[in-house]
Amino acid sequence: MSSEPEVKVLLSRQEIAATVNKMAADISRDYRDRNPLLIGILKGSFIFLSDLVRQLDFPLEIDFVAISSYGRGRTTPGELKVLHRLKSPIKGRHVVVVEDIVDTGLSLAFLMGYLGKRKPASLKLCVFADKPSRRRVPVTIDYPGVTVPDKFIVGYGLDWDEKYRNLPDLSYIEPIR
Ligand code: IMP
Ligand code: MG
Numbered sequence: 001m002s003s004e005p006e007v008k009v010l011l012s013r014q015e016i017a018a019t020v021n022k023m024a025a026d027i028s029r030d031y032r033d034r035n036p037l038l039i040g041i042l043k044g045s046f047i048f049l050s051d052l053v054r055q056l057d058f059p060l061e062i063d064f065v066a067i068s069s070y071g072r073g074r075t076t077p078g079e080l081k082v083l084h085r086l087k088s089p090i091k092g093r094h095v096v097v098v099e100d101i102v103d104t105g106l107s108l109a110f111l112m113g114y115l116g117k118r119k120p121a122s123l124k125l126c127v128f129a130d131k132p133s134r135r136r137v138p139v140t141i142d143y144p145g146v147t148v149p150d151k152f153i154v155g156y157g158l159d160w161d162e163k164y165r166n167l168p169d170l171s172y173i174e175p176i177r
Helices: 013-031 046-053 106-116
Strands: 007-011 037-042 061-067 082-084 094-102 122-130 143-147 152-154 170-173
Touching: 007 013, 013 046, 013 094, 013 122, 013 143, 037 046, 037 106, 046 094, 061 106, 094 106, 106 122
Parallel strands: 037 061, 037 094, 094 122, 122 143
Antiparallel strands: 007 170, 061 082, 152 170
16 A cells, blocks of 8 residues: 555646736735835745745845744644744834745734734735635735635645645645644
8 A cells, every 4th residue: 555645736837827926916016116025934935935026026025934833733823933033124114924825824823923013014914825714813814815625735835744845736635644
């Protein structure tokens, strides 16, 4: 019996490109003259952020944060930690957080609170994939991409045990977790 889970395509690379173009158009309309700071959340957002910024033809800056993950169950946003800190001060900046997926919402609820305390001029959220069925805390997505079903999503930067980030299509695997 093979131990490799079956991988199925949810959104093709062409559909991904169309979604990213639409999101980039919305961000361009709002940030063209604001020199925004785009903050990617490591590691999952690295491919989406790379695609997105190459569709933005105006001055901007990029930084990254990493936050601790949590076990299933009892976690609250207050128990999370920032592991890799921002290199840029965000006070007075127009900040757009760029994330791969929102699932329970715990990570983003924590991070948006953490960034909000540092007094940015504005703070918005751009998320490629929204999995609303598992939300535990509310999260407002200012620039949404696609809604995904309650499956374990991989590819386009998203991993299962650090594997499959390099798949060009947004895909899912049958649950083993
Ligand atoms: P949260 O549950 O919304 O806090 O999501 C936390 C993080 O878990 C996300 O930023 C992703 O990195 C990861 N994650 C959530 N759902 C999935 C999934 O379906 N596949 C892969 N990673 C996921
Ligand atoms: Mg993530």
